[in-house]
Amino acid sequence: MNSIQKNRLKDQLFKIWGIACTLLGLVLLTVFIGDILIDGIKRIDWAFITDLPSRKAEKSGIYTALMGSIWILILTTLIAFPIGVAAGVYLEEYSKKNRLSTLLEINISNLAGVPSIIYGLLGLEVFVRIMNLGASVLAGALTLSLLILPIIIVATREAVKAVPKSIRDASYALGASKWQTIWNQIIPASGGGILTGVILALSRAVGETAPLIVVGALAYVPFAPSNPMDEFSVLPIQIFNWISRPQHGFIENAAAAIIILLLITFIMNGIAVYFRNKWQKKWK
Amino acid sequence: MAKEMEITKEKKITMQQVEDSSSNSASKIEIKDVKVWYDDFMAIKGIDMSIKPNTVTAFIGPSGCGKSTFLRLFNRMNDYVDGFKMEGKIKLNGKNIYKNKVNVEELRKQVGMVFQKPNPFPKSIFENVAYGLKIQGIKDKKFINERVEKALKQADLWDEVKDNLKKSALALSGGQQQRLCIARTLAVEPSIILMDEPTSALDPISTAKIEDLIFELKEKYTIIIVTHNMQQASRISDYTAFFYIGELIEFDKTKTIFTNPEKQQTENYITGRFG
């Protein structure tokens, strides 16, 4: 084989290798999910969703954890959404190229890379201890809000940046003030992109386990939260707890709970992608 | 008869006042020794000029000679550019618009602008034209509907869109979009309209329509138009100003500029020897 043929062979081999790698991740994911479905699908029934956790695997349900997750989701949205969007709008529309803005940028980029468990430590000291909120849903939601804040800020910035300058020019030329331009033109125009980012961030928050464990979310909670100061558990922690139990029944429970968690995650991601496509169409 | 509308919690304005403040009464523009810098670069090197109301003035000159910069002085759009600095006076009806206490947003209700590339908002046709009124706090639906219709008629677009005002502005053709942008500007009833190469992105038929429009509009408005197209300038303007590298070389009646210019440079540009 001369060198040209050798090179072509290598080229083809790499192509096959590339396809294999690409499919590897997806195939494995399918295998994993398939396994989970096999393990867990039989366990899912209405009782599973409404039962409280118990020492007996067959009687244990996800009710308290599911309610906890919903509480966390709602509270985190209420906290992180306005702050994140406000910060993102400020950075894109108001801040000038000075030291403060560079510092803010570097800082946000850094925060995005901090491991989630560190946020848990922060939440433990500041929200649970110093602010005396205890291991409450509120403390958990505040902690997760800080965690996903950089994601929302970055998504907001990208969405706002995509609005063409000509729109701003037209608005100013008609005598609109900066805030009028932002409120009437820029935020509506970037809304889809912002929404996508927020939903993705929240989807991440729903699956977070470590920071909430550190903050003190309990693995065994016999009641669903009824106010923000209540103790709580969430779906991922319930799963973690069941995995750690030796009886086989709990493995089934864990698998079943995972199916529910994945369902929630994938639906949220799906909605986000839907919004992203709708929004991107706007600018074609 | 004054109708009352609530605008903001701060003040009530009567419709009569709105009509008055935007009336197209004499709007003379005086430019005195105006200089402009972008950081260290001197873009405008000292210009004096006087523009008569209800005329069309064309700014011509080769690319980069400062005509767009100069145009944007009149509605202070240059304020947003980094490093912008200006000296001199620009007086609108005797008042210097660069005085510190001047409310820039008020100024822009008097001095409207149409841009080179049509830039309608990604909203409906109606919302586009009504936007200028909305941000003034005007809420009276009947008033807004009337103004929108009036503006679209003045911009020669009403017949084409009247059945479909809720349609997205982005669905219109390029020429229609530009007429929409003109209608949007007219709805606020300014006295001066600035146009920055308004037809350079359009096809010849749309261009002709807009040139006709400008001719009609000059009865009620003072229009300043920057254009690359000398035939356009000679067709539609009453006065022409020839700019070259930040300086005003010659300013006179259009007929004079194009048939018997004073300066050699002007003649060279007109006849195409450069630029």
Place this chain on the structure above:
Amino acid sequence: MRKIKELLIEKSLLSSALITIAVTFGIISVLAIEAFQFFNEVSILDFFTDTQWTPLFTDKHYGILPLLSGTLLTSFIAISVALPVGLSISIYLSEYAPTSFRKTVKPLLELLAAVPTVVYGFFALIVVTPFLQQFIPNLSGFNSLSAGIVMGIMIIPFVSSISEDALYAVPKELREASYGMGATKLQTAFQVVVPAASSGIIVSIILAISRAIGETMIVAIAAGQQPRLTLDPTVPVETITAYIVQVSLGDVQHGSIEYKTIFAAGITLFVFTFLLNTLSYRIRKKYQEKYE
């Protein structure tokens, strides 16, 4: 009047942005203060040189090395999976694959990163370990190999997405010059495009490493809770992050030395990821300038 309203709005938006600085300040203060108190009782030298980590036992040792080795071992395994696979995917998608394939596959791959880590932990413990035990008979039920492999799978999109964006951004003129000389796609990819996109690729690798080091649930579930200074992937270990979880699940007194250990561990983790993230930010900024 209007001006005041505008100013107020601007200032309140600014304060939202400043919250981010407060967060960083909070993280650093909390870690530093508790760690400082920890180092009042435990010497820094011991912390870095003792080969045992047993704060919860009666014979207390506070050497971070076992936790560090657990973290680094699992991360290393993860990167050895994610790096070749992720890079190959990025090169394939950017240089070979038809656009339609790329468009369908890219979001699917990002799905890998969207799966909650507790789910991956489940796979590692319940599926991967028993599977591997068929080939490695003395593979312990908790080990860093399974955890590392699964973590690697989770990280693939980090490497592949960012690298692919970097490769895609390389101007096509460079490729055309190479093809014009008769080079194959493979040669062009590795000798022209990859070097041109190297800073972006390096950024993706650094970010992937940082992600692996900070990962908690996969290792907490599948790698074990036995701090052990070892390079053996078949035995249980404990990572820094898993230790913090272990303590949080237990009944540790606030203010006790055991409580402070999680902050000492935390600050070690933070320093590592902070350095990596700063490095990747610097490289990203330099690389942006190149293409502007």
